[in-house]
Amino acid sequence: MIRKIAIKTAILFLLLVLMNEVYRRWFFESDLQQHSPVINLVRQVPVNSDILYVGESSNLTYRDDDFDKRPISEMLGDFYPGLVVSDITKPAAHAGIYKVLLQQVPDSASVSTVVVTCNLRSFNAEWIYSKLETALQKSMVLLHPGPPLFNRFLLSFKAYDIRSDKEREQQVLHALRNETFDEYAGVPYKNTLEWKDAVAPKWRSASNVDEATAILAGQYVITYGFQIDTLRNPRIRDFEDIIKLGKKRGWNVVLNIMAENTQKAGELAGEELVGLIRKNVRLLEEYYTRRGALVVNNLDMVADSCFIDRNWTTEHYTAPGRWKVAQNLASHLKKLYPEAYFDAQPVQPRPEAHFFNDFEGLSWWGRNETISTQTAWSGTHSSIVSKEKPYSAGLVLMGLWIPDTTRSKVRISFMYRILGNPVEATVVFEVSDGSNYKWQGVPLDKKEPGEWEPYTAVMSFPFDPGKVGKIKVYVYNPATAAVAVDDMEILFY
Amino acid sequence: MLFNNIEFVIFLPVVVIFYYLLPGRYRWILLLAASYFFYMSWKAEYIFLIVGSTLVDYFAGLRMERLPDCKSRRPWLLASLFTNLGLLFTFKYFNFAAGNLNQLFDSLHLSLQLPHSDLLLPVGISFYTFQTLSYSIDVYYGKQKAERHLGYFALYVAYFPQLVAGPIERFSRLSPQLKERHVFTYENLVNGLRLILYGLFIKMVIADNLSGFVDKIYAAPEQYGASDILLGILFYSFQIYSDFYGYSVIAIGSALIMGVRIMDNFRTPYLAKNIAEFWQRWHISLSTWFRDYLYLPLGGNRVSSVRWMVNILAVFVVSGFWHGANWTFLIWGGLYGIVYLIEKATGKLVPLPEQVKPFSPTHLLLAGKTFILVTLIWVFFRSQSLPDALEMFRLAFDWGRQPADSLQISSVTWWMMGLFLTTDIALYNTRFDEWVARRNTLIRWSIYSLIIFCVIVFAGVENFPFIYFQF
Numbered sequence: 028m029i030r031k032i033a034i035k036t037a038i039l040f041l042l043l044v045l046m047n048e049v050y051r052r053w054f055f056e057s058d059l060q061q062h063s064p065v066i067n068l069v070r071q072v073p074v075n076s077d078i079l080y081v082g083e084s085s086n087l088t089y090r091d092d093d094f095d096k097r098p099i100s101e102m103l104g105d106f107y108p109g110l111v112v113s114d115i116t117k118p119a120a121h122a123g124i125y126k127v128l129l130q131q132v133p134d135s136a137s138v139s140t141v142v143v144t145c146n147l148r149s150f151n152a153e154w155i156y157s158k159l160e161t162a163l164q165k166s167m168v169l170l171h172p173g174p175p176l177f178n179r180f181l182l183s184f185k186a187y188d189i190r191s192d193k194e195r196e197q198q199v200l201h202a203l204r205n206e207t208f209d210e211y212a213g214v215p216y217k218n219t220l221e222w223k224d225a226v227a228p229k230w231r232s233a234s235n236v237d238e239a240t241a242i243l244a245g246q247y248v249i250t251y252g253f254q255i256d257t258l259r260n261p262r263i264r265d266f267e268d269i270i271k272l273g274k275k276r277g278w279n280v281v282l283n284i285m286a287e288n289t290q291k292a293g294e295l296a297g298e299e300l301v302g303l304i305r306k307n308v309r310l311l312e313e314y315y316t317r318r319g320a321l322v323v324n325n326l327d328m329v330a331d332s333c334f335i336d337r338n339w340t341t342e343h344y345t346a347p348g349r350w351k352v353a354q355n356l357a358s359h360l361k362k363l364y365p366e367a368y369f370d371a372q373p374v375q376p377r378p379e380a381h382f383f384n385d386f387e388g389l390s391w392w393g394r395n396e397t398i399s400t401q402t403a404w405s406g407t408h409s410s411i412v413s414k415e416k417p418y419s420a421g422l423v424l425m426g427l428w429i430p431d432t433t434r435s436k437v438r439i440s441f442m443y444r445i446l447g448n449p450v451e452a453t454v455v456f457e458v459s460d461g462s463n464y465k466w467q468g469v470p471l472d473k474k475e476p477g478e479w480e481p482y483t484a485v486m487s488f489p490f491d492p493g494k495v496g497k498i499k500v501y502v503y504n505p506a507t508a509a510v511a512v513d514d515m516e517i518l519f520y
Numbered sequence: 521m522l523f524n525n526i527e528f529v530i531f532l533p534v535v536v537i538f539y540y541l542l543p544g545r546y547r548w549i550l551l552l553a554a555s556y557f558f559y560m561s562w563k564a565e566y567i568f569l570i571v572g573s574t575l576v577d578y579f580a581g582l583r584m585e586r587l588p589d590c591k592s593r594r595p596w597l598l599a600s601l602f603t604n605l606g607l608l609f610t611f612k613y614f615n616f617a618a619g620n621l622n623q624l625f626d627s628l629h630l631s632l633q634l635p636h637s638d639l640l641l642p643v644g645i646s647f648y649t650f651q652t653l654s655y656s657i658d659v660y661y662g663k664q665k666a667e668r669h670l671g672y673f674a675l676y677v678a679y680f681p682q683l684v685a686g687p688i689e690r691f692s693r694l695s696p697q698l699k700e701r702h703v704f705t706y707e708n709l710v711n712g713l714r715l716i717l718y719g720l721f722i723k724m725v726i727a728d729n730l731s732g733f734v735d736k737i738y739a740a741p742e743q744y745g746a747s748d749i750l751l752g753i754l755f756y757s758f759q760i761y762s763d764f765y766g767y768s769v770i771a772i773g774s775a776l777i778m779g780v781r782i783m784d785n786f787r788t789p790y791l792a793k794n795i796a797e798f799w800q801r802w803h804i805s806l807s808t809w810f811r812d813y814l815y816l817p818l819g820g821n822r823v824s825s826v827r828w829m830v831n832i833l834a835v836f837v838v839s840g841f842w843h844g845a846n847w848t849f850l851i852w853g854g855l856y857g858i859v860y861l862i863e864k865a866t867g868k869l870v871p872l873p874e875q876v877k878p879f880s881p882t883h884l885l886l887a888g889k890t891f892i893l894v895t896l897i898w899v900f901f902r903s904q905s906l907p908d909a910l911e912m913f914r915l916a917f918d919w920g921r922q923p924a925d926s927l928q929i930s931s932v933t934w935w936m937m938g939l940f941l942t943t944d945i946a947l948y949n950t951r952f953d954e955w956v957a958r959r960n961t962l963i964r965w966s967i968y969s970l971i972i973f974c975v976i977v978f979a980g981v982e983n984f985p986f987i988y989f990q991f
Contacts, residue, residue, distance in 0.1 A: 028706050038965070046973050054977055062981055165981065176976060183724060183979035186526035449926075507925055 047176035055175045062182060063169045065124075067400065068115045069131040076136060077110040078103070078360070081125045082144035084118040085285055085342035087396070090335050091423045091497055093346035094376040096392060099353045103142075105371035106357035107364060118396075119159045121149040122265035127167045129272055140279040140363055142356065143269055145322075146342055147287055147307060150262045151253050152202035152219075158195045164188050203249065212254045212303055223248040226296050243338055244295040250340040251292060251300055255307050257314060270320050279363050281321045283356055284308055285342040286329035323359045325352050347373070380433040380519040382422055386410050386512075392422050404442040404479045404513035412452070412502055413509035421501025422517050426458075426492075433519040434492035439500055440483040441515040445476045447508025456486045457499040465489035468503070471510070479513075521561040522985060523770045524724050531558070535680075536777050544701030548671050551698070551778075555680035559643070566642040569607055574670075574677045576603040577652040581659045581666035581673075593660050600656035604649040611641050616845030644684030646842055646991045650809055652677050655691040657813055664691055672699060681774040685767050685988040687785040687805035694780070702779025711953040715773025718943075718952040720979075721971045723766030726940045727987075728980025729933050730759040736927065738902055741915045745923035749916040752927070756902050757895040760987055761790065762940065764803070767986045769952065776953075788948045790894070793876060793886035794867070795860045798894060806842070810835050833857040843901070843991050848909060852900040859893055878948060932978055939974070 059066050072079060080086065080100035089096040100114035115128055125143055132138060148154050164187040169178045181187070190198070203223075208214040216222035223245045230241035257263050266282065273280035293301045305326070312322045333348030335341070344352065350373045361368045386398050387406040397410045397420050410420040426434060439454055453468040469484045488495060502512050521527045535554045542550055560567050580600040584593040609617075618634035625632045655676070658664035667673040676695045682688075702708075737744055737752025744752070768785035775782045785804050792798035799807045818831045833854065840853020876883045896913075903909035915921070947955055956964055 031706060032709075039968075042965075042969050042972070046969070046976070049973070050977055058977075180976045181526065182981050183976055184524060184526040184529055185522075185981075185983050189525075189983050507928070 043176065047174045050176045050179060051174075055169075055179075058179060058182075059169055063166050065117055065128065065166055066131060066170060068117060069128055071400065072113045072115060072132065072136060072138075073111055074133070074136045075111050076113040076138050077364075078107065078112045078140045078142060079132065079136075079138045080112060080114040080116075080142045080144075081129065082114065082116050082283075083120045083146065084116075085144060085146065085344070086114060086116045087118075088335060088341075088343035089349075090345045091499075092425050094424070094428060095346040095350070095374040096423070097349075097374075099349045099356075100142075102350055102353035103357055103360075106353070106369055107360070107367045108369050108371075109367045110364060119157070119163065121146070121154060122262050122269060124163055124167060126265050126268050126272065127170050129269060130172060131170055132276075134276075138276075138278060140281060140360070141269075141273055142281040142283050142360075143266070145266065145282040145284045145311065147284065147304065147311075147326075148250055148340065148342070150255050150260055150307070151250060152199045152206070153249060155261060156195050156198035156202065158192045160195065161187070161189055206253060206256070208254050212306065214252070214254075214299055214303060216252075219249060219252045222252045230295070239338060240295070246340055247292050247296045247300060251287070251304050251307075252296070253307075254303065255310055257310070263314070266315060266320075267318060270315065270318050274319065279321060280319070281323060281356070281360070282311070282315050283323045283352075284311060284325055286325040286327065286344070286348065286352060287342065288329075288331055288334045288340070289327055290331040291334070321359060321362065323356050325355050328352055328355050376425075376428045378428060378430045380429050382517045384420065384422075384515050386420055386515075392420055399511075402444060402446070402511050404444070404511075406513075409444075409511040409513035410502075410515075411446070411509050411511045412504040413447075413450075414505055414507045417503055417505045419502035419504075419512050421499060421515070423497070423499050426495030426498055429498075429519045431492055434488050434495050436485060436487050436520055437500065438483065438485050438518045438520070439515070440481065440517075441502075442479050442513045443471060443473075443482050443502070444479045444511045444513075445471075445473055445508070446511060447506075448474075448476055449506055450474060450504055450508045450510050451506045452502055452504040452510045454482070454484050455499070455501055455503050457497075457501075458489055459496040460490045460494040461496045471502075476508075521558055522983075523767065523774075524720060524728075524979075527561070532774055532777075539778050540704045547701075548669075548675050548698065551680070552671060552675045552678065555675065555678040555683060558680040559678065559683060562643045563640065569611075569642055569645070570648060570678055571674075573604055573607060573649060573652055574674045576600060577656050577677070578667065578670055578673045580656055582668070584656075584659045585666035590660060590662075597656055597660040600653065604653050604656075608645060608649055610637075611639055611645055613845045614639075641990065643989050644991075647686045647688055648677055648683060650806075650842075651688050654688070654809060654813060658691065667691070667695060679775075679780075681771040681780075682782055685764070685771070685986055685991075686803075687768060687771065687783050688809050689782060689805065693783065697780045700779065705779070708776050708779055711957070712773040712775075712777035714953040714956055715769050715776065715951070717773075717968065717971050717975070719766045719769030719771075719773060720975050721766075722762040722940060723770070723986070724979035725936050725974050727759050727763035727766060728982065728984050729936065729978070730755045730762070731984045732980065732982065733927055733929065733933075734759050734902070738904075738908075738912070740925075741912055743923065743925040744915075745921060745926065746916055746919045748923065748927045749912065751929075753899055753912070753916060754895060756898050757790070757891070758937065758940070760898065760901075761786075763984075763987045767988060773953075784951065788944060790891050791878075791883075791887045791945070791948055792890050793872075793883060794863045794890055795856060795893065796863065798890055799856070799860075806839065810839050814838060829861055832860055836860065846904075847906050848900045848903050851906065851909075852897060855897050855900065859897070936974065936978055939970075 080103060082100065086100055087098040095102075098114065098116065100112055100116070104110070104112035115125075117124060117128070122143065122145070129141065165182070168182040168187055169175070171178050171181070203219040205218065207218055208216065214222065216225060226248050227241045227245035230244045255263070270280050272278075287304060289301050289304060292304060308324060308326050312324055315322050328351045329344050329348040333345045333351070335343040335345055357368065357371075382392075384392050385405055386403075386408045397412055397416045397418070398408050399411045400407050401409075401411055403409045412419045437456055439456065443452070450471070452471045454471065456467045458465050467486050467489070469486070471482060473480055500517055502510065504510050521531060531554075535550070538550055539547055556567055556570075559570065577600050580596040584596045587593045587596075614637050618636065622633055655664065659666050667676070672695060675698050676691055679689075679694065679698065734752055734756045737749055738756075741749050741752075765786045772782045772784070783805055787801040787804070789798050789801035792801050815831060815835045818834065819827060820831070821828050823831065836853040836857030837850055838853070840849040840851070840856075843849045843852070872882070872886075876886065899912050900906075900909045903912060943952075956967055959967065
């Protein structure tokens with residue numbers, strides 16, 4: 028009987044090898060596109076890249092009134108005009124995700140340096156046990172090293188950390204209650220929750236402070252009031268693995284510790300919190316420097332006024348903030364590329380009336396997350412909009428950035444292609460006078476799937492030239508079926 | 521731990537290996553520990569409910585056996601009923617009862633308000649409570665000797681393959697098998713694996729892929745056109761069938777590897793000629809439970825016609841209520857009762873031949889009629905509330921609307937559905953392991969390869985727990 032089982036097992040093994048080949052040839056790619064589209068971020072990395080910047084939303088988040096809406100990675104390129112700087116940016120990602128993505132970078136790529144975003148918040152319980160984690164982990168399964176069929180088996184049998192939102196909340200609460208501070212932390216509270224409960228009421232009792240401030244003060248403690256345990260914190264090992272991978276692949280690994288709003292943290296939660304933030308950052312600097320990484324500390328680089336989110340704790344910076352981080356990073360990279368450094372200056376607003384975007388690179392226009400290689404009229408990229416991401420890459424600028432004489436009308440022209448049925452796409456011209464928004468929309472001519480079509484619309488400014496504030500031009504499509512937009516040209520006159 | 525999760529793929533072989541390595545007299549310890557571990561992977565503290573229910577029924581059984589007649593045994597039976605139905609009421613029906621009573625108080629302008637319970641429904645509570653109740657009732661009537669070994673009794677209550685969603689086994693059938701010192705046989709291993717493979721296919725490839733479409737339609741039917749809604753209603757028929765059938769087949773296969781034969785729970789129900797036959801083919805372990813412990817004690821068909829009709833309606837309504845604490849389940853059960861009675865009445869007026877040849881035009885016509893009825897009645901089962909169910913029907917037959925969205929169903933889904941329907945028809949009145957064993961080696965291995973490939977490559981990737989876990 029044992030012999031019989033052994034023979035059948037061997038046959039089964041051979042069949043699985045065959046199935047793996049069938050799967051790899053005919054099914055794997057469509058599965059990747061469906062379940063792990065993040066792979067496209069890696070594929071977009073040019074093979075001649077010298078510096079690869081890996082990050083999350085801190086890289087590409089901008090404020091509408093930023094003239095320069097480019098991500099940090101692109102600003103970094105200004106300092107090294109002779110080098111190719113590319114990026115892999117995945118919002119809400121962390122080192123565990125970067126690790127898997129970096130494993131996918133082909134050997135043929137000429138990358139010599141990998142800059143990895145090291146976000147202090149990604150070490151806290153809220154991020155480690157985030158509700159987004161299940162979906163993120165799921166999207167990584169097909170990318171693991173190993174035969175594609177085995178990875179698909181793991182995906183089918185849910186071999187990743189599946190937890191409901193409620194379970195995630197319980198995990199966070201458990202960590203906040205049970206992860207304590209030692210003497211080094213110098214915090215007079217038993218755990219983060221106790222600390223939060225001590226801070227928020229102080230603000231509530233202050234007569235001139237609203238509830239939102241008290242909530243924010245508590246949130247600062249929840250976000251930063253933790254002590255990194257190098258033995259148990261999963262992020263520690265993730266970054267270590269990236270450094271090991273870097274050594275294996277011959278990359279210089281740079282850990283770019285992001286700026287946090289220490290000014291606000293001090294104001295709202297006290298210097299104890301700022302002290303703990305600094306201790307954690309120092310620990311990371313020392314820990315990873317010992318392991319051979321170049322660590323760049325941006326902690327205090329960005330002033331409070333340059334943080335975009337005023338009511339939450341994030342690393343989203345306005346253009347001057349992103350520039351500061353890029354500048355500091357660039358100055359540290361001089362150690363690796365002393366000859367290539369150029370003392371770049373920030374882009375200044377200049378009155379202009381004509382704008383064009385072929386969506387081939389991340390531009391300062393904004394909403395770059397819709398840019399895809401799925402189809403294109405010119406080049407390889409276009410902006411694709413559907414229910415998931417209904418606003419196309421479009422122009423967002425302040426009225427004072429266009430000449431006074433050109434604030435009467437706008438001509439919007441682009442190429443578009445309907446990719447499914449039905450679409451409800453509209454070209455939108457949105458203008459504010461500082462307090463009111465006026466919105467004009469013109470539907471696309473065609474509604475049926477087909478080839479690329481030209482489109483042109485002319486609309487008038489709803490306010491006097493002197494009153495024009497923020498201007499937005501984009502395509503809006505809330506339908507499930509997608510529409511692709513390319514070569515957008517906007518002329519104010 | 522779900523049958524279609526990686527944990528079970530590791531758990532089952534480990535249990536099976538140790539099961540056969542251990543001497544027979546110690547196996548119950550392994551199986552009981554494995555069963556409790558299996559259950560505790562959901563919510564560890566709820567294991568106390570199973571242990572409590574086990575202890576009460578174990579001691580009630582012992583006490584009842586020592587007493588001479590039903591009258592003197594009654595307090596112990598009531599203790600068992602009170603414990604098991606009390607657990608069910610507390611965890612499953614309390615909020616339903618409180619909500620309806622609060623509405624009643626409001627309408628009577630009374631200031632009384634019962635609180636809402638935040639207790640999570642323990643997985644499989646309806647299954648194991650009914651399983652232990654059948655034991656207590658059998659001991660009460662003297663049909664079953666009380667079990668003296670607490671460990672074996674606890675294992676009967678918690679045996680992991682069928683713990684959380686059945687089949688609901690009788691003590692007289694399952695317990696002797698759990699005590700038997702099974703030897704490892706190649707035949708049991710292969711048949712068990714065949715069943716598990718087929719169960720995984722219909723759960724992971726069919727049910728899990730359909731559930732995405734069904735969830736969309738039931739979540740926002742107003743977004744979709746009439747044809748999509750009808751498709752969603754149709755898909756739910758196949759989703760719930762493949763989901764529950766898949767679970768049952770995996771349970772049967774898992775037990776079979778260890779030499780334990782669990783009863784079949786499904787026999788191609790959508791080819792039933794009428795509702796009576798449908799319930800002989802759908803969730804057989806529950807239907808027979810209600811027949812033996814409710815319908816027959818109520819008098820069965822040896823009563824007046826009116827009383828019989830009342831009995832039929834009562835059984836179906838209670839069966840509906842067993843599924844869930846919602847008016848939709850009561851209506852779902854009640855509708856089956858009504859259709860059953862109508863079919864009985866029309867059967868007398870227009871008698872059909874005694875034997876309808878399988879797949880003859882008469883059979884197909886009758887099966888089509890039954891399937892349409894069952895599919896429409898499922899709408900009440902799936903909807904969150906009665907108004908939602910009625911809205912589904914209204915929208916499903918409103919052909920004049922402009923839908924805001926449409927279902928995008930991939931060709932792979934249609935191919936898989938076709939494959940499932942083909943196998944289901946081929947398996948009419950037979951089981952997959954028996955059917956496949958009759959094929960020659962080449963066909964057998966082709967079937968294995970196809971199913972393995974489909975399970976790995978076309979399985980739905982969202983985590984949809986088995987539908988019947990919520991009951």
